[in-house]
Amino acid sequence: MKFAGADEWVPARGGLPKLRAALPDCRGCDLWENAIQVVPGEGPRQASMMLVGEQPGDVEDKEGRVFVGPAGRLLDKALGAAGIDRDSVYLTNTVKHFRFEERGKRRIHKTPAVSQIVACTPWLSRELEIVKPDLVVVLGSVAARALLGTGFKVTERRGQPVELPDGTAAMATVHPSAVVRSEEYRRDFGLLVDDLRSARSLAAAGHSGKSKVKPA
Template identity: 70%
Template sequence: MNDYAGAEKWVPHDGGMRKVRAVLGDCRGCDLWEDAEQAVAGEGPVRARMMLVGETPGDHEDKEGHVFVGPAGHLLDKALVAAGIERSEIYLTNAVKHFRFEREGKRRIHKTPSAGQIVACAPWLRRELEIVKPELVVVMGAVAARTLLGPSFRVTQHRGERVELADGRAAVATVHPSAVVRSQEFRRDFDRFVKDLRGAAALLD
């Protein structure tokens, strides 16, 4: 695991989300900033009751500077509608704020962040949690689960269950929507993803 400086020295510990977004692009806590177009901040109401945490920006997000605007984002939008959740009422973010990729010709292919990069970026997510104070966090995918629930947590073993973060906050883990996009059994896996989201929303009722 690379010994990265970590994001802590760049994360503001006063001020709100506007300040976080203003300085996020200055972060040099790991090496992902070197190749990415930009850091991608979270979006949504600062007092959202529900926060959805994905893994990392993809190619579209890196180019556009917004979360969940690529194929996985479009699928997430459809799943939220099916689950009765308004995207405008939730806070969406990623555990890692820069796109990690490898090139295949002109294409940029997503590559999972290393353990060191995940740890280095975690202070940004912790600060978002402090500011938003969501009642429930939906943890989507292994990178988000590693950040919020620890390296031993397995989404496959606890998917859809109510679990708790280290601070006692309620959470539900599920797959990342990109896994559904790639699925060979799309309808089954889309329906199961919607079921997870619907179950998470029910915890707020």
């Protein structure tokens, strides 16, 4: 299915508060119909690092905050281990509503369709324009599809410096939810921490050696 996309709802001017205020009105795709609420990004306007995930999960949809479920708690732990203060980075998702399927009383995560990713991308594009991060950390394949194209393979290029089409420095790694589900948790958690340490160094280099990513 093809959707109209979010362009008509995304404010062309103004900062993050105006952007967050406009989000609940978006009807660019169909995900708003079943989700409890939209989940905006959060973090400082001048963050040097932006972390972009896939979509809100069940907990995020209920609480209206980004990265507060199991994957978010693991990300917090990994950020701390990498020496990064969560409050100093900007966290957001490619898709702003929770896509799921119901199994009994449970709501099970369902990967957003390509048409839903495309429809929601104007929100992410505007966040990038406002925050202007020195580095974008791309978490998982959905964010990679939106920001780096369909040919980009996270498993092959994780931890490597790359650029977004507009020239913004970026680096991809796995989504924290993959580590939550991993059968080799200790190894995969360590690899995620290593990638975040590399990201911290890249963000610092992008800010002339004066990183806004504060130590944890």
